[in-house]
Amino acid sequence: MTSAQGQTSATARLAAPPAALNRWWWRPEGAIQWAVAVVVVFLILAPIVPLLMQAVSSEALYKADRHTTIGNFVRLLNDPAFGRALANSMLFACIGTVLAQGIGATLAVLVGRTNMGLRGLLGNLVLWPVFISHLVITTGWSIVYGPAGYFTTIWKQHLGTEFWSLYTIPGMALVAAVTQAPIAYLYCLGSLRSSDPTLEDSARAAGLRPAQIFRRITLPLLTPALLVSGILNFVMMLEVVSIPLIFGRPARIELLMSYIYERSKSVATPDYGLVAAAATLLVVLVLVLVALQRVILRNPQRFVTVGGKAQRPRQFSLGPWRWVATGLVAAYAVLFVLLPLAGVVAYAFAKLLTPLVPFTRVITIDNFLTVWNTETYRRSVINSMLISTIGGAVVTFIVTMLALVVHRSKFRFGRELDMISLLPRAVPGMIAGIGIYYVTTLIPPLGALRQTIVILMIAFAMRYIPLGYGAVATAILKIDPQLDRSARSVGADWWLTQRKVVMPLLVPAMISSYALLFVYFLKDYSTGLFLVAPGSEVLGTTMLQMFVSGQTGPACALATIQLVLTVLFVLLLRRITGVSIHG
């Protein structure tokens, strides 16, 4: 130990508070917090407010002689087509959600809690749809299982007429279920893995057989995960654009999204009021569902039991059924996930894809050459990469700042900010796009951005704030607030504390958030539908327009490029940081 004299002499020199701390006139925290609040509120309200204005306006927003009216809603509700679309959408989403939850829960139990074979491989395969655009999966299904699809043709040759049709509501719901099952799977898997194994051990000690334990203890613990992911999936199914356009339109089955699309995108004089009214009703519907989910989530500890120690729950033994289960899951993964993707990739390298002609005879790289030689397509790839790389970083920064302000400051409107940040979840991508489009007609300086990808970045930022914020906010809650307090007490102000202590600890969460945003920005095809202009095309919207107009080959080439970019990014990220993108 040093001498007491050393201490006292040093004391005399340093006893006063440090000079830097006495600059009372410079307090960055208030300015920073307000700036974050303004940016977030603007991003979130930008598409919603004009949408609401348009919904109660007699004429298009850019016209001068408009007045407030409820006429749009009256017209909408008197339109029998809207009633049909609403009913169809509900039926579609219900069937799809039930299927998705069934598939997801079964997969989670088999992969997470039994001795089924090939668990690691199959568990990964069934997750793929999370990273892949709905549009690509939908197209893949059409290429393989459509009326003239590859698989359908083989079936016809050997077994007669196929028994399925994707051009029906149950058919569409099945495709939707395959795209959304991974969400249910991930929620259930998380719940199964975090449940306390001693609950099952004590049931076993009490004399219950494994099958009884499974039915009475394990399954009930899945209920909250199934409910929460079920609402999430239901909302996604109301929002999905690719399935109604690719399967619904040819079969004249109109869903809500295609109803809106038809009346705004594919007609010469869009009925703005009607579209905005329909969109508003949809937003309200989704808002109710999202609120319901919040209510369920409010008391998760009522259902979910999290053990303090990292114990792994025991495996249930399937006995002879082990290989039956393996076979079924493998068949699902191959037929429902792999084959449609393989169809897309194969089509990208073919003049046409049919079992009637050997693949070697039609193989070609013409589709890729078309993409390379067409400026629009090339630009779509570049724009998408720019938006994902830069936009992902910008949004990660915004949601990190938002999390700091909400959870780590005494900002007066922190709670309100927290609540409003979930609002975009209630706005389907295409509708957010319409809303931003209205903004550009209302605020002239923003109109100048309309030809650039900046406007798309704003729309994407708004749409995916909840996604990135969710990743960062869960992480920030796990950082002990005492770390901040001790930094404040040793003399660091709010902003310095955030930079030196909280942010470094948030880095893994920020990387996860960036990865999620990158992948979602790259695969998004609906938000840009109403925003793209010559010069600002993105992969998703370009592909959708190509598929809808029948340019399947080059569209598949673009889809293949998108898949390769996604895979490279995910692998690269895992290599560099060791951060896995989900979980």
Added chain:
Amino acid sequence: MADLRLAGVSRRYGAFRALDDLNLDVADGEFLSLLGPSGCGKSTTLGLIAGLDHPTGGRIEIGGRVVADAAAGRFVPAERRNLGLVLQSYALWPHMTVAQNIALPLVIRKIPKEEQRRKAEEYLDLVEMSAYGNRYPHELSGGQQQRVALARTLVYEPVVLLLDEPLSNVDAKLRERARTWIKELQRRLKVTTIFVTHDQSEALTMSDRVAVISGGRLMQVGTPLEVYRSPATAFVADFVGSANFVNGHLNGNGEVSGSGGIRFAVDTHVPGNTDVVVAVRPEDIRPLGSGESADNEAEVEIVERDFLGARCVYHARLGDNRIRFESGILSLEGRQRIGFARKSAIVFAEEK
């Protein structure tokens, strides 16, 4: 180094009074413990002194400087109070090494690099952790983390040191050594120290003075001996040390007739003809051998015995009352005559 004054400090959360009208003066260099059960307001008090929380009423002065004044709307945030705060979890920043943890307060104060290194070393040495500068917090034991937390706090020579239950995460065996160690360090550095604890033995062994808090109110403040020997309320008598309580009526002659028909004599300033609560500490009651006598005597029936090593605590029946007493005689059983001096009975007028 500085003195500390809390004048009428209150903290409310809605209708809930976490702290109500607290008045406390702490002298320069004094070691004062805030003692009370969990939820009593002691940590709230610490947060208010530290500047992590705003008082809703009253004034706080540190070294003559007003750092919080609810009426005047003045509030100096934590980072400008130059206090040292050691929290229960130690809150070492997990992404920095021990040396970086200790250096950060100096970096903030823009102290030259060379002096930063010298001071960090000096204080690591002071807490006997010189060999651990390059370790990360998770590589240290609880006791080591505690010492690093202290070094990190002392390195910038705060005017007041605030300790929030710093010993509760240390093993029982190490805790006693840590007590002595912290006390020695504090005496040597002469830094004004506020020590929050719910452990009465910590408060009694370490402090110059103890402030007992309950339900957001200050019950008593005094030296450990005063608080123990002359508790101001029945709550203090019960919380600091332990006591047998008897409800009864005090007559004009200094005699209490208690429940269950027991009568005994007391020395007290409480005026006669009042309902009272009388506390007698178990160690003040002794078993009487034949021929021995005491101011108050009674015969009890021993029902249970807790063996503590050097002494035993006996649980016994006295009429309808259950009492405890301590003795170095380890083998008492059955019926036993006991006695206590009238001055060892502590009398509280019953609160109406």
